[in-house]
Amino acid sequence: MTEEAADMGPGSLRARDVMTTGVVTVPPDTPAPALARLLADRGISSAPVTDAEGRLLGIVTEADLLRRLAGAEEKPAGWLRGFFSNPDREAARYARTHGAAARDIMTAKDLATVDEDTTAERCARLMEERRVKRLPVLxxxxxxxxxxxADLLRAVMEPPAKLGAADAEAAAARDARIRAALRKEMRAQPWTGGQYAFADVQDGVVALHGFARSDEVRRGLRVLAERIEGVERVEDRMVDAPVLWPSQYI
Incomplete structure (x- = not known):
């Protein structure tokens, strides 16, 4: 359940100012051994589980994987314990400790999440209350x-105005550089249909707009944008070109 942002005054840092973007995520069908290798290789302690549209489904943590490993050593419960236990709770525990994929291992219920306007103070308090090390930002x-x-500690060590201003200036400079590189490369490639296609850049995300003559042009533009340094994601928002199209485009 997403926590509402508390009104801590205009000078407060928000989650958007301190959060880490470009987070490593995994699909729900990711096998448990692959999850363990991912966390070990990247030196991270958890990975959000998302669907194809980027909606958060749950989080797999080191604790979840260790719980699964410990569960392999458990013996079947005796009849007395089975008599007093809750079948639904026991079934859920069994699935999490014996599951083979992220969807079964992950923590999914009652996740602590925040939105981009949540203050850094509220994030810190929520971490303490829920005893978690990180909060997904939706x-x-x-x-x-x-x-x-770690993100919150960096915010504490630097004055809010300085940190926020530096981040904003750096992001704006990166976006401007990406826009310039896109315009230059699209002008150099005649197949792009530069007079009918254009790109916008916000926070490192390139959004392609305009008309596309074919799927090949769409794919080519996506690859072109992805090659530019600093681009985090490319979103195709183009529409198909009309049947009656100016001859200069063809």
């Missing part, structure tokens, strides 16, 4: 980033 139900304890 934008319209989709994962936008993660606020970790």
């Amino acid at each position: 934008r319209d139900g989709r994962l936008a980033g993660v606020v970790s304890r």
Whole structure:
């Protein structure tokens, strides 16, 4: 359940100012051994589980994987314990400790999440209350980033105005550089139909707009944008070109 942002004053840092973007995510069908290798290789302690649209489904943590490993050593419960136990709770525990994929192992219920306007103070308090090390940040139900304890510590060590201003200036400069590189490359490639296709850049995300003559042009533009340094994601928002199309485009 997403926590509402507390009104801590205009000078407070928000989750959007301190969160880590470009978070490593996994699909729900990811096998448990692959999850363990991912966490070990990347030196991270958890990975959000998302669907194809980026909606948050749950989180797989080191603790979840260790719980699964410990569960392999458990013996069947005796009849007395089975008589007093809750069947639904026991079934859920069994699935999490014996599951083969992220969807069964992950923590999914009662996740602590925040939105981009949640203050850093509220994030810190929520971490303490829920005893978690990180909070997924949601934008319209989709994962936008993660606020970790390390992110909050960096916010404490630097004055809010300085940190926020530096981040904003760096992001604006990166977006401007990407826009310039896109315009230059699209002008150099005649197949792009530059007079009918254009790109917008916000926070490192390239959104392609305009008309596309074919799927090949769409794919080519996506690859072109992905090659530019600093681009985090490319979103195709183009529409198919009309049947009656100016001859200069063809």
